[in-house]
Amino acid sequence: MQKKSLKYVIIGDGHAGNSAAETLRKGSPGSDIVIISTKPTHYFDHSLLATFLLDKKDITSLYVYPYTWYKDNNIRLRLNQTVTKVIPDKHELILSHNERVYYDRLLIASGAKPKLPESLSRYKSLLTVFTDAVDAMKLREKLGTFRHVTMVGGDCIGLHLAGAMLKLGKSVTFVLNEYNFWPLEFDETVKDKLIGCLKKKHIEVIADDMTTEIVKDGTRLNVLTKNGKIVKTDLAFLTSGMVPNIDFLDGSGIDVQTGILVDEYMHTSAQDIWAAGECATVYYPELKDYRQTTGEVNAKMLGNISAKNMLDEKRAVSLAEPGKITIEGEDFITYGWKGFSIDI
Amino acid sequence: MTYKRSLTIEICGSSGDRSLAAGEILIKTLSDIGYHVISFDAYPAEIRGFGKTVAHMRAGREIMLSLSSKVDILVSLNDRYAIEQLKNLNDEGVVIFDNRQRDITYEVLQQDEGQTDKHHLGPGVYTEEEGWKEITSEQVSIAGHLGPGMYLYGVPLYQLSQKTTNESRSRNIVVLGSVAALFNIPKNEFIGNLTAKLGKKDKSVDSVVAAFEEGYNYVRENVVKLDPYSFERLSVDRKGYKLMDGNKAVAQAAIDAGCKLYAGYPITPATKIMEVLFAELPKHGGAVVQTEDEISAIGHVTGAGFAGVRAMTATSGPGFCLMTEFIGYNVMSETPVVIVDSQRGGPATGLPTKTEQSDLNHALFGGNGDTPRIVVAPTSVKECYQWTAEAFYLAEKYQMPVIVLIDLFLSLSVRNVQLDPLPDYKKGSNKLPSQEDMKLYLRQKITDDGVSPRSLPGQENGYQVVSGLEQNEYGTPVYDEYSHTVMTQKRFRKIKTALDHDVPSPERIGQKGRVKLGVISWGSTAGAVADAVDSVLKEGKSVAMLKLIVINPLKEKEIQAFLDDCEKVLVPELNYQGQFANWLSIHFQQKFLRFNKVATRPITHDEIEAEINRLLKE
Structure with missing residues (x-):
C-alpha cells in the first residue's frame, strides 16, 4: 500500500x-x-x-x-x-x-490495431476493419447492402465475424496465406483441420495463397490472389491479425x-x-x-x-494457460483468446 | 428529437467569441424546423472585455414555459469558461470542443506578456480575486473534466475558421456546422438563417458559409456519433409563429395598442424595447424620445397621457425608483401612463445582467400617500404582448398608472409565439365627457365607478387644472377633509371597478377539487411552476397551480376558493423576502410555504418539481 x-x-x-x-x-x-x-x-x-x-x-x-x-x-x-x-x-x-x-x-x-500487410497498404481504403465497437456499429448500419464477404488473411476475429455473416445469410470466402492464422498455434495439421471445419460450414477457403491486389468493380470488389484467383465480393475484411x-x-x-x-x-x-x-x-x-x-x-x-x-508490490509475470477456440467440435489452441468462435 | 421531451443546449465562450450570435442562429433554425424553443442567454455586466458568455436554449416538441437546470449539449468556444458549465451537464450529455487549439499553455503565456511584474512569468492566470496563479493545460482544457458517461466530440474549430475566413472569430460558425451535422439539423435552414443574419452587414458571407460547411463536413467525415440526440425536421405548421423575446413583445404590443409616444432612458435589460420602437414606432405615426434620465422619461409620458395620447416608458429597478414621484402624480392627476419595469437583481444598481423578481414591493407600494395603481405581471413572452396592450387599455380607461412588471428573464428570453390580434375596443378606452357633461365640466366628477369623464386639451369648455395637489370636483386645488376623503375613495373605487369589469379570473392548472399541494405563482416563475406541475401530474400527484397575472387588484374570491381546495400552498419566487407571499398574506388568513431564491438566474422547472415532491412527502 x-x-x-x-x-x-x-x-x-x-x-x-x-x-x-x-x-x-x-x-x-x-x-x-x-x-x-x-x-x-x-x-x-x-x-x-x-x-x-x-x-x-x-x-x-x-x-x-x-x-x-x-x-x-x-x-x-x-x-x-x-x-x-x-x-x-x-x-x-x-x-x-x-x-x-x-x-x-x-x-x-x-x-493492438489490425495488421495491414505492406503489400496491401495501397488498398487500405478498400478494406473494412472489424476490431472495435465503432466498426461493429458501422457495419450493422449497412448489413442490407451486401451479400458476399471476403476475409483477407486469417485471424480469430475473422472467424468470429464469419460466424455472424453466415447467420445473416451472407456467403463467406477466406483467403488464407500459407504461414499463419493469428493467433493460433499454426502448423500444417492445424491448418488442414481448420480448413476442413470451415468447409463444413459452407465457407469457401482459398488456402496456401495470399491476396495481392484489390480492385474496384463498380459497387463491388475483385480480390486477386497470388495464384491468380479472382474473388468477386462486396466487402473485403482485413483479418490478418493485429500489431501493437x-x-x-x-x-x-x-x-x-x-x-x-x-x-x-x-x-x-x-x-x-x-x-x-x-x-x-x-x-x-x-x-x-x-x-x-x-x-x-x-x-x-x-x-x-x-x-x-x-503500487510497488514486486510481482513477476508467468505464462498464462493457452486458450482454445472450438469449431465444429474441434479445438484449436490460441494464446490468450477466449470466447471467440465461428459457432455463434 | 429522440429519447427526451426536450433538449437543452449551451454555447459557452468568452466575450467576443460570438457565442450569443451562434445561439441566435441555432434557435431560429430549430424554430424553423418545427420545435418549440425557449432561450435565455447569460453574459457579463461589462459591455466590452472578458467574461463568460453563454447562449442557453431549450427546444422540444411540446410547448415549454421554462428552462431546465440540466444541459444536454454543451458547446465550448472557450474551455476555461465551459469547464464551469460542466456541473450543469447531464451525466450522458454531449460536449463539443476545439480539438486543435493553439498550444493551451502558450495561450496563457500570451496573456502573461501584458504583465510587467517579473513574478508573473510562467504559465498561469491572473485574477483580481486570487492574484497570479500557476495553471496547467490540464486545468484549462475541458477534455479532462468530463464525467464518464459524457460524450466528447472534437472539431478543429480554430483551424477550420482560419482556413475559411482567415481569422479565428468564425469558430462560432464552424461549430454551428458541426452541430448541424451531429444532430441532423437540416443544413439549408441553417445556411439561410446564417446569411439572413450576416447578409446585411458582412460582405464576406461566402467565406462564413464556407466556415459552416467545413464544420459540417468535418463531423460527417471524422466524428463517430454515439449520443442519442437529434433534431430531425418536424412536420408541424408553424405559420403565424414569431420568434421574439419579451422586450420585442412589449414593443410590438405598444405599437399595436396605438402607443404614440415612447420616452425612456437606456437601462439593462429594458433598452431593447426602446431600440425596437426607435425603428418601428415612427412608421406608425409615433415618436420616441431618449430622455436625459428616467424622471424626464416619465415626465414626457405623463404629458402625453394628459394630452390623450397613449404613451409608455420602460425601465429597470434603478430607473423605476426615480419614477416613483411621478407614479403618485399620475394617481393624483388621474393621468394614464404605462410603465414597464423589467426587474433585475437589486437593490441599487445591483446586478444589471441578472434576473430577479424583487421590485414587487416597489411596484405595489412605491410612493407617498394612498396611491392606487394597477400592477400586472405577464408570465410568458406571449403574455408580455397581451398584457402590455391590456395595460394601455386599463390605463386609459381608469386614468391611472399601470405598471407592467416583467423581469430580465422575460425581457431577454426568446420564444416562438403566436400572437392573437387585439380586439378593436381595446384600442380606445377614454371615457370622454358627454354634451351634458360639458355644460359644466367637472374634471373630477364623483361617479359610481370612480372614473370621471376626461376632456382632452383643446376641447371647448373642457378646461381643467392639473396638478399634484388634492382637488375638488372642478379640479381646483383644495385641502379640506371632505374633498380628500371622497377623492381618495373615488381613486380606490376605480380599482374596484377595474377588478369587477376587467380583471380576469386567475387560471387554475392541474387537478380539480381538493389537492394536497397548491402552488400560486406570478411573473416569469409561473412558467417553471406550470412545467413542474405538468410533470408531477403525470406521476399522478395531487397538485394544482394558480397563475396570477394581475397582481393588483387581486381576485380575492377566486383565490380564496383555490386556497380552500389546498392542504398546503407553496409560493415560489425570485426574491429573498417572499414579496408576493407577503402580499397574499395581507389579503388571506393562510400560511404560505415559501420557496425563495436570489440565484441570479431563473428558477427552473426541475427545482420547483423537487420542492413539490419534497413537500408532498412531508
Whole structure:
C-alpha cells in the first residue's frame, strides 16, 4: 500500500487498462486514476462484437461496465482523446488537442490495431476493419447492402465475424496465406483441420495463397490472389491479425521491438512507465525470452500485474494457460483468446 | 428529437467569441424546423472585455414555459469558461470542443506578456480575486473534466475558421456546422438563417458559409456519433409563429395598442424595447424620445397621457425608483401612463445582467400617500404582448398608472409565439365627457365607478387644472377633509371597478377539487411552476397551480376558493423576502410555504418539481 497519493495515468481503455485501473483503485484509494483512450466508446467485450450484428441492441450492450462504475470508483475516463507523444523526462503526455497531461506513474495499455500487410497498404481504403465497437456499429448500419464477404488473411476475429455473416445469410470466402492464422498455434495439421471445419460450414477457403491486389468493380470488389484467383465480393475484411498500437511512442526513447519491451515486472525502459496487454512484448522468465502477448486473458492478467508493480508490490509475470477456440467440435489452441468462435 | 421531451443546449465562450450570435442562429433554425424553443442567454455586466458568455436554449416538441437546470449539449468556444458549465451537464450529455487549439499553455503565456511584474512569468492566470496563479493545460482544457458517461466530440474549430475566413472569430460558425451535422439539423435552414443574419452587414458571407460547411463536413467525415440526440425536421405548421423575446413583445404590443409616444432612458435589460420602437414606432405615426434620465422619461409620458395620447416608458429597478414621484402624480392627476419595469437583481444598481423578481414591493407600494395603481405581471413572452396592450387599455380607461412588471428573464428570453390580434375596443378606452357633461365640466366628477369623464386639451369648455395637489370636483386645488376623503375613495373605487369589469379570473392548472399541494405563482416563475406541475401530474400527484397575472387588484374570491381546495400552498419566487407571499398574506388568513431564491438566474422547472415532491412527502 502506498502512502503518498499519486496520479496514475493509463493509456488505453481495454482489458489491460481497466484491469489495472481496478487494481490501482483497490490498492490506492486516494490516488488520481485517469484512463485516456482514442476510442469514443467504453471498454467493451470483444466476444460480443459479432453477435451485436445480429440484433438491434444499443451499443451500450457491448460495454463491460456501465459508466457509473467509473464514477463510483472515482476513475476519470477520457474517451475520444488521443495521446500523440510521451515525454518520460518530464512525466508528461501530449494529447492531440495540445493538452499536456502530467503523470506520476504511467501504464501504456494501448492495445493492438489490425495488421495491414505492406503489400496491401495501397488498398487500405478498400478494406473494412472489424476490431472495435465503432466498426461493429458501422457495419450493422449497412448489413442490407451486401451479400458476399471476403476475409483477407486469417485471424480469430475473422472467424468470429464469419460466424455472424453466415447467420445473416451472407456467403463467406477466406483467403488464407500459407504461414499463419493469428493467433493460433499454426502448423500444417492445424491448418488442414481448420480448413476442413470451415468447409463444413459452407465457407469457401482459398488456402496456401495470399491476396495481392484489390480492385474496384463498380459497387463491388475483385480480390486477386497470388495464384491468380479472382474473388468477386462486396466487402473485403482485413483479418490478418493485429500489431501493437504504439506509433505515438516515436521519439520517446522507450525501447520497442514488435511491441513495447517490458521486463518480467512489466516495466519499460523508461522510469515510472509500465506497459501491458497487446502493445507489450513481455520478458517471461520461464522462456528466458520475450513474447508478444495477445488476447483478453493475458491482457487482464498483465494489466493486473502491472498495477501491482505500479503500487510497488514486486510481482513477476508467468505464462498464462493457452486458450482454445472450438469449431465444429474441434479445438484449436490460441494464446490468450477466449470466447471467440465461428459457432455463434 | 429522440429519447427526451426536450433538449437543452449551451454555447459557452468568452466575450467576443460570438457565442450569443451562434445561439441566435441555432434557435431560429430549430424554430424553423418545427420545435418549440425557449432561450435565455447569460453574459457579463461589462459591455466590452472578458467574461463568460453563454447562449442557453431549450427546444422540444411540446410547448415549454421554462428552462431546465440540466444541459444536454454543451458547446465550448472557450474551455476555461465551459469547464464551469460542466456541473450543469447531464451525466450522458454531449460536449463539443476545439480539438486543435493553439498550444493551451502558450495561450496563457500570451496573456502573461501584458504583465510587467517579473513574478508573473510562467504559465498561469491572473485574477483580481486570487492574484497570479500557476495553471496547467490540464486545468484549462475541458477534455479532462468530463464525467464518464459524457460524450466528447472534437472539431478543429480554430483551424477550420482560419482556413475559411482567415481569422479565428468564425469558430462560432464552424461549430454551428458541426452541430448541424451531429444532430441532423437540416443544413439549408441553417445556411439561410446564417446569411439572413450576416447578409446585411458582412460582405464576406461566402467565406462564413464556407466556415459552416467545413464544420459540417468535418463531423460527417471524422466524428463517430454515439449520443442519442437529434433534431430531425418536424412536420408541424408553424405559420403565424414569431420568434421574439419579451422586450420585442412589449414593443410590438405598444405599437399595436396605438402607443404614440415612447420616452425612456437606456437601462439593462429594458433598452431593447426602446431600440425596437426607435425603428418601428415612427412608421406608425409615433415618436420616441431618449430622455436625459428616467424622471424626464416619465415626465414626457405623463404629458402625453394628459394630452390623450397613449404613451409608455420602460425601465429597470434603478430607473423605476426615480419614477416613483411621478407614479403618485399620475394617481393624483388621474393621468394614464404605462410603465414597464423589467426587474433585475437589486437593490441599487445591483446586478444589471441578472434576473430577479424583487421590485414587487416597489411596484405595489412605491410612493407617498394612498396611491392606487394597477400592477400586472405577464408570465410568458406571449403574455408580455397581451398584457402590455391590456395595460394601455386599463390605463386609459381608469386614468391611472399601470405598471407592467416583467423581469430580465422575460425581457431577454426568446420564444416562438403566436400572437392573437387585439380586439378593436381595446384600442380606445377614454371615457370622454358627454354634451351634458360639458355644460359644466367637472374634471373630477364623483361617479359610481370612480372614473370621471376626461376632456382632452383643446376641447371647448373642457378646461381643467392639473396638478399634484388634492382637488375638488372642478379640479381646483383644495385641502379640506371632505374633498380628500371622497377623492381618495373615488381613486380606490376605480380599482374596484377595474377588478369587477376587467380583471380576469386567475387560471387554475392541474387537478380539480381538493389537492394536497397548491402552488400560486406570478411573473416569469409561473412558467417553471406550470412545467413542474405538468410533470408531477403525470406521476399522478395531487397538485394544482394558480397563475396570477394581475397582481393588483387581486381576485380575492377566486383565490380564496383555490386556497380552500389546498392542504398546503407553496409560493415560489425570485426574491429573498417572499414579496408576493407577503402580499397574499395581507389579503388571506393562510400560511404560505415559501420557496425563495436570489440565484441570479431563473428558477427552473426541475427545482420547483423537487420542492413539490419534497413537500408532498412531508
